[in-house]
Amino acid sequence: MASSFLSFSLLFIAASTADGFWHYAVNRCDFNSTELNDITYIQSYFYNKLELLRFDSRVGRYVGYTEFGVKNAERLNKGPEVVQRRNDKERYCVHNIQIWYQLALASSVEPYVVMSSTTPPAGKHPAMLVCSVFDFYPKQIRVSWHRDGQEVSSDVTSTDELADGDWFYQVHSHLEYTPRSGEKISCVVEHASLKEPLVTDWDPSMPESERNKIAIGASGLILGLILSLAGFIYYRRKARGQKPVYTNPSMPESERNKIAIGASGLILGLILSLAGFIYYRRKARVEPYVVMSSTTPPAGKHPAMLVCSVFDFYPKQIRVSWHRDGQEVSSDVTSTDELADGDWFYQVHSHLEYTPRSGEKISCVVEHASLKEPLVTDWDPSMPESERNKIAIGASGLILGLILSLAGFIYYRRKARGRILVPTN
Structure with a gap:
C-alpha cells in the first residue's frame, strides 16, 4: 500500500545550442515502487521546447511527433539504439530508484x-x-x-x-x-x-473532547457555587453581630478588607457559576419528544391535516420530515421555525395536508444532534388516548350528574309529599 501513492521521476537532461536555438534530451524514470513492472523509462528529444521523438519502455520503440522526429524514429528503431534503450530500464533506472525510494520512505510522516x-x-x-x-x-x-x-x-x-x-x-x-x-x-x-x-x-456518541468541555463547564459551575457560598458565609460572619469597641467609631481598614474579600468571592463565584452554566448549556444536548395530532385543514385540496409537534430539544438545529409508506413527502408540507420556549429549549411544528388512503403508513421523522438515530413516530388514525380520556371523563360527569339529579328529585318528592299546608288566614 505504501507504494500506491509514492511516485517520483528521476530526470537527467543533456542540452546543446546551435546558433541560439536549444536542442536537449531528457532521460526520465517514473516509478511508484521498486518492482520492475512499476518502472517506466522514457527518453525524449526536444528542440526549442518542441518534443521531436520519444522512447517509452512501455511501447518498446521510438515514436516521432514531427516530420523530422518520425524520420529519425524510423532510423533509430532499425539500429542498435532501440535495443540499448530497452536495456536502460534495468541498467539506468533500477539502481537509482533503489536509493531514491528508500530515501523517500524514510522521509515520510504518518497522518x-x-x-x-x-x-x-x-x-x-x-x-x-x-x-x-x-x-x-x-x-x-x-x-x-x-x-x-x-x-x-x-x-x-x-x-x-x-x-x-x-x-x-x-x-x-x-x-x-x-x-x-x-x-x-x-x-x-x-x-x-x-x-x-x-x-x-465514526462514533455517533458524544466525542471525548465534547465530554471534556461539558465537564469543564460543570466544574466551573460547581466551583462558582462553592466560592459564592464561601464568600456569602464569610461576609455574613464578619458583617453580623460584631460590635467591637474602638477609639475610632469607623470600621478599621482590616475589617473592611475582610468584608471586601468576602464580597469579591461572592461576586466571583456568581460570575463563575453563570459562565459555567452558560458553557454547559451550550455544549449539552437534550432529546426532543414528539406529539402527533390531526386537525381540520384550511380550505385546500386535501380533506385532512396531521400536525407533528416536537418539544423541549436543544440545540436549536433540527430537521422534521414526513414519510408515507417509507417514502419522504415534500409536497403539501409546511413547518414553523424553531420557536424558543424561553428556558433554553425549543419547539417546532410541522403540518402535512393529505388525502387518507386505506392501509397506508404515515410517519413523522425527527433528526437532531441529541439522537443517535432518527426518531420515527407513526400516526395512529384511531382516537388517541388523550381524546379517549376526555370522552371518558365527560361520560363519567354526565352519569354522575344524572345520578345526583335523580337523587335530588327523589329527596324533594319525599319531603314534599307528607306536608300539610296551614294557611295564615
Whole structure:
C-alpha cells in the first residue's frame, strides 16, 4: 500500500545550442515502487521546447511527433539504439530508484485523523461528517468514505492538500448523508507512510473532547457555587453581630478588607457559576419528544391535516420530515421555525395536508444532534388516548350528574309529599 501513492521521476537532461536555438534530451524514470513492472523509462528529444521523438519502455520503440522526429524514429528503431534503450530500464533506472525510494520512505510522516460532525449547508441531507487529516508528508494522499463496507462517491467534497508551512500538509473531506439505524461509516486514508489504509470509524456518541468541555463547564459551575457560598458565609460572619469597641467609631481598614474579600468571592463565584452554566448549556444536548395530532385543514385540496409537534430539544438545529409508506413527502408540507420556549429549549411544528388512503403508513421523522438515530413516530388514525380520556371523563360527569339529579328529585318528592299546608288566614 505504501507504494500506491509514492511516485517520483528521476530526470537527467543533456542540452546543446546551435546558433541560439536549444536542442536537449531528457532521460526520465517514473516509478511508484521498486518492482520492475512499476518502472517506466522514457527518453525524449526536444528542440526549442518542441518534443521531436520519444522512447517509452512501455511501447518498446521510438515514436516521432514531427516530420523530422518520425524520420529519425524510423532510423533509430532499425539500429542498435532501440535495443540499448530497452536495456536502460534495468541498467539506468533500477539502481537509482533503489536509493531514491528508500530515501523517500524514510522521509515520510504518518497522518493522524480527527472525525467530527457539523451542520450541513442547505441541501438534501440533514447531517454532515468531516474527516480531517493532519501532519502528513509527502503531499500525495487519498481520503475516501465507506458506508457499511462500500465506498461512497456521491455527496462527498474535499479540500486540496493544504500546506501547513512546516513541510507538513492537511486535508479535509466532507460527507453529507442521512443517518440510518445500525450503519457503519468510516473514513479511509491511504498514504505513502502507511503500510495499510488507516480506517477511522465514526462514533455517533458524544466525542471525548465534547465530554471534556461539558465537564469543564460543570466544574466551573460547581466551583462558582462553592466560592459564592464561601464568600456569602464569610461576609455574613464578619458583617453580623460584631460590635467591637474602638477609639475610632469607623470600621478599621482590616475589617473592611475582610468584608471586601468576602464580597469579591461572592461576586466571583456568581460570575463563575453563570459562565459555567452558560458553557454547559451550550455544549449539552437534550432529546426532543414528539406529539402527533390531526386537525381540520384550511380550505385546500386535501380533506385532512396531521400536525407533528416536537418539544423541549436543544440545540436549536433540527430537521422534521414526513414519510408515507417509507417514502419522504415534500409536497403539501409546511413547518414553523424553531420557536424558543424561553428556558433554553425549543419547539417546532410541522403540518402535512393529505388525502387518507386505506392501509397506508404515515410517519413523522425527527433528526437532531441529541439522537443517535432518527426518531420515527407513526400516526395512529384511531382516537388517541388523550381524546379517549376526555370522552371518558365527560361520560363519567354526565352519569354522575344524572345520578345526583335523580337523587335530588327523589329527596324533594319525599319531603314534599307528607306536608300539610296551614294557611295564615
